Amino acid sequence: MKIAVTGGKGGVGKSMVANSLAVEFARKIKTMLVDADAECPNDHLLLSVKRKKYKTIYQPIPQFDYEKCQKCGKCAAVCKQNAIIFAKGKYPAFVKDLCIGCKACVVACPYGAITETTKEIGTIYTGKNYGVELVSGELKLGELASGEVVAELRKAADEINEKTKADIMIIDSSPGIGCPVIASLVGTDYVVAVTEPTPSALF
Ligand code: SF4
């Protein structure tokens, strides 16, 4: 069974609920806690776990071949992230930090001047304490693709769980309604939404 713990606002006690549930479940059944708050993971601190690196997460990014580029600007026109800056008569300039790896520019280039390479966007860690198997995802400082990190984290958690065979998986999501939260909630059986009696926490 998979239970996601989420909430519209940070600081309402979401991680405390997720960790408390995990520790209580672990008294009786095999339990895995997935820390999917990739921009600020802290479940390892709450569980006093010294995390070990499991794998690095990479994201595709474009690589420009300026010998093939005809300065048409189509790559910049399709980039919704504004990660490609184009001025007429100049080669496109790529702003790596803004790229989310959608590959639209690779498809749009009519001259085959864009191929794919990768950049590191995060790390997945594992650890264990109080009988809880922890799998934790962390976005690399300065990167934006937290949704991709959470999607990879969920895959890694399922992969690890093929060996650990946890009876229950609790996913501690980030707050809000963005891509990382959607990636946390996909494929879960139940969602626990944590809130507090303040105006900003009601949304
Ligand atoms: S891969 Fe997507 S986000 Fe990145 S530069 Fe190309 S179009 Fe922009």
Ligand code: SF4
């Ligand atoms: S779409 Fe291709 S040819 Fe056109 S500016 Fe971009 S890289 Fe150059």
